[in-house]
């Protein structure tokens with residue numbers, strides 16, 4: 463009521479979140495954003511995130 467919340471579906475975790483950023487056409491929630499930033503290339507999750515992002519934009523910059 464009276465609140466105009468724009469929730470978006472995160473392109474990484476597929477969950478609807480209120481807080482996040484748009485990276486190109488991909489919406490990334492705060493949780494995933496901080497995970498991506500804190501994930502090192504040696505981490506197996508890193509590859510998962512990179513693949514997700516690559517699927518959206520081929521020229522995605524190197525994290």
Ligand SMILES: [Zn+2]
Nearest residue numbers: 472475491494
């Ligand atoms: Zn997410």
